[in-house]
Amino acid sequence: MSRKITIKALKYNPLSKISKPHFATYELEETSGMTLYVALTQIREKFDSDLSFDFVCRAGICGSCAMVVNGKPSLACRTLTKDFKDGIIELMPLPVFKLIKDLSVNTGEWMARMNKRVESWIHTSKITDISKIETKVDPALAQETFELDRCIECGICVASCGTALMREDFLGAVGLNRVARFKADPLDERNDEDFYELIGDDNGIFGCMSLLGCEDNCPKHLPLQNQIAFIRRKLSSVN
Ligand code: SF4
Ligand code: FES
Numbered sequence: 001m002s003r004k005i006t007i008k009a010l011k012y013n014p015l016s017k018i019s020k021p022h023f024a025t026y027e028l029e030e031t032s033g034m035t036l037y038v039a040l041t042q043i044r045e046k047f048d049s050d051l052s053f054d055f056v057c058r059a060g061i062c063g064s065c066a067m068v069v070n071g072k073p074s075l076a077c078r079t080l081t082k083d084f085k086d087g088i089i090e091l092m093p094l095p096v097f098k099l100i101k102d103l104s105v106n107t108g109e110w111m112a113r114m115n116k117r118v119e120s121w122i123h124t125s126k127i128t129d130i131s132k133i134e135t136k137v138d139p140a141l142a143q144e145t146f147e148l149d150r151c152i153e154c155g156i157c158v159a160s161c162g163t164a165l166m167r168e169d170f171l172g173a174v175g176l177n178r179v180a181r182f183k184a185d186p187l188d189e190r191n192d193e194d195f196y197e198l199i200g201d202d203n204g205i206f207g208c209m210s211l212l213g214c215e216d217n218c219p220k221h222l223p224l225q226n227q228i229a230f231i232r233r234k235l236s237s238v239n
Contacts, residue, residue, distance in 0.1 A: 005030045005087040007039055009051060013101045023090070024048065036076035036089070037065060040103075053103040060219060063154030067103045068092040073159040075219045094159040107155040114175040118198055122182070123190050141186050148181035148227070150220050157214035157224060169203040173214035173224040176205060180227040183234075195231070196238040205232050 004027055012021040026043045037058050044051050056062040058077045065076040070090050081089065097105035114120075157173035158164045164172045179199055182188045199205045208228050215224040 002032075003030050003087055004028070005039070005081050005084070005089065007043065007089050007091065009040075009043075009053075009091045009103060010093060011051065011102050012099065014099050015101075024051070030081055030087070034081045036067075036069065036079045036081065036091070039081055039089075040076065040091075051103075052101040054105075061152060063107070063152035066094055066107070066154040066156050066159070068094060068159065073156040073217050075154060075156070078219060094155055096158050096161075096164050097155055105155070107153065110155065110158070111153045111174070114171055115178065117171065118175055118178045118182075120178050120182070122185065122188050123194075124187060125189060135187065137186055141184065144184045145181060148177055148184060148222065151177055151181075151222060152220060154219060156217050156219060160213035160217045162211050162213065163207045163209055167203055167207060170207050171199060171204050173208075173218070173222075173228065175199070176208070176228050176231060177222060177224055179205075180231055183231065192234050192238050196235050199231075200235055200238065205235055208232070 007026045007028070008023045009026070010021060011024045013019040026047050028039060028042055028046075031038070037055055040051070040053050053067065053076070054064040055077060056064045060075055060078045063075075066073060067076055068074075068091065069076070069079055070084065073094060081087075091103055093099055093103050093105045094107070097107050097110050100106055151174060153174060155174070161170070161172055164170045176199070179195055182190065183195065201207075205228070210225065212225055215222070218224060
């Protein structure tokens with residue numbers, strides 16, 4: 001039997017002089033298999049064309065729809081409204097990232113800064129000849145790299161992180177996972193000393209307080225704490 005659900009969404013436009021943060025409340029009929037994406041789209045079509053939120057893929061792939069759902073950073077397109085027994089869902093934008101408007105934040109700018117800081121590309125002295133067959137990589141090592149490459153840069157781990165809330169320049173689990181990805185990649189020639197230069201401080205690997213919020217909420221179930229612990233152990237022995 002269908003029921004009515006209540007969605008409360010934070011509304012605020014930081015660029016407007018008259019806008020003040022407040023919750024707007026919407027009531028709508030729940031449909032079978034309804035996700036928050038569907039609910040928000042209905043709200044925008046029927047009740048409030050001004051409500052801002054981000055979506056691209058609607059399938060948990062692009063990472064753009066992350067928001068705080070009843071206190072927990074989550075992907076809106078992978079969240080079913082039926083899982084909220086009392087039918088009341090409160091939505092807020094992700095903390096840490098720059099607010100664009102309402103539920104929309106600028107994760108792209110933050111991720112670009114992070115990728116630059118960890119030099120998120122293969123470092124090699126070899127010249128690639130694209131007319132030749134690609135260098136073979138041991139399948140087990142390739143699998144390890146691909147596993148860590150499943151990150152969709154949604155920002156949920158950053159929004160779930162106590163250190164990131166306190167330290168504006170903290171790399172977060174997403175940045176440390178990036179380092180783990182290149183450390184695992186046999187094509188990248190960087191050693192522990194090179195990685196220490198990039199992340200060997202309190203805004204990098206030594207800032208993590210091991211609270212586990214990142215791993216608890218990561219929608220891709222990446223082994224973030226194992227990777228962070230592994231890198232910290234390795235970099236702790238760099239003189
Ligand atoms: S590590 Fe997980 S939570 Fe963090 S950005 Fe990547 S997919 Fe999102
Ligand atoms: S819309 Fe792409 S992950 Fe939700």
